[in-house]
Amino acid sequence: MHNILLIIGSLRKNSFNRQLAQVISSELAGKANVSTLRFDDIPYMNQDIEWPAPEAVRRVRETVAAADGVWIVTPEYNFNFPGLLKNLLDWLSRPTVQGDYKSAATYKKKVTISGAGGKNATTNSRARLTELLEFMRADVMPGGGTGVAVNMDAFKTDKVVFTEEQLRLLHEQVEAFLAFLG
Template sequence: MKKIKILAVIGSLRKGSLNRQLALEAKAIIGDRADFEILEYSDVPFMNEDIEFPAPEPVRRVREAVKAADGIWFFTPEYNHFFSGVLKNLIDWLSRPESRGKTHVLDGKPATISGVSLGMSGTTVAQDHLVTLISFLNMDVMNVPRVAIPYAMNYTDSQGKLALSDESYSFLKSQADSFIDFVKKHVQE
């Protein structure tokens, strides 16, 4: 059986973002059990139907990365009780068909969500909004377990490096193990 491929989509473009750091923790936990790649998409333009067909090269590139992935793992911050605008813009592009009459690349893809934030909700509100959107787009969402880490400043050093508590690490490991199994079942179908 081929090794599954997980594509991490981070809802922050900041290179040192806490959610990027959380994704790297997940990658380390997964190790060699799956290929784990972080999607880079800072060059994706604002969604605009005037440039939809043919799609700009950055959009074609991210669509190909999503098509090649067996599962999508979203790592979302929470901005004003919602996920970020850059993540919404990316999903808007991915939810559009590559050409008229075709389906979009997210259709049927297994997905899970994690997040870390400075506030008390730990991204649970943003995650719930994201679940609503990706469920509407017919992604196969693994809702349990999910990781939402609040008060991130309690888990960072003076340089902003994330250091998970034993409890948070345990939750992230449980989610990683479950998502690998979830994606494998989907691939076998």
């Protein structure tokens, strides 16, 4: 079975994207080993502390490197993905061996993207994230990922109710990602 690492672009305990990640994890059950990356303790990217990298950075790099595939689940803030996620990706894109970009945790890493948000279903954040990941030489699964427009009541109740169509699209993405991993 493949090892798939979920990266959730929101730290909020019951965020819409954490709920989406739970659906993805359930859909992957029995088909892959799934874990979620903890990265709330990494510092802001700063070349003054890059060599040697802080322990938290080394931990997330090793975790990402050990995964067969990474599934990023991200909200959309102001037409883009969150700065928290950008900071993580900045650290992951840096080489672990000075001067050898191929040593970066993201180099040729197989990635897919999903997101839950407002009525545009994270279209912009997923597009910008794809662009960044491709620049970082990650191997992003084609198709743009799956966006979920959350029900309006979720903004009051903090509970996302997924439609049958959304669940079907997520199921298709799971199957496509497993095939993409080989």
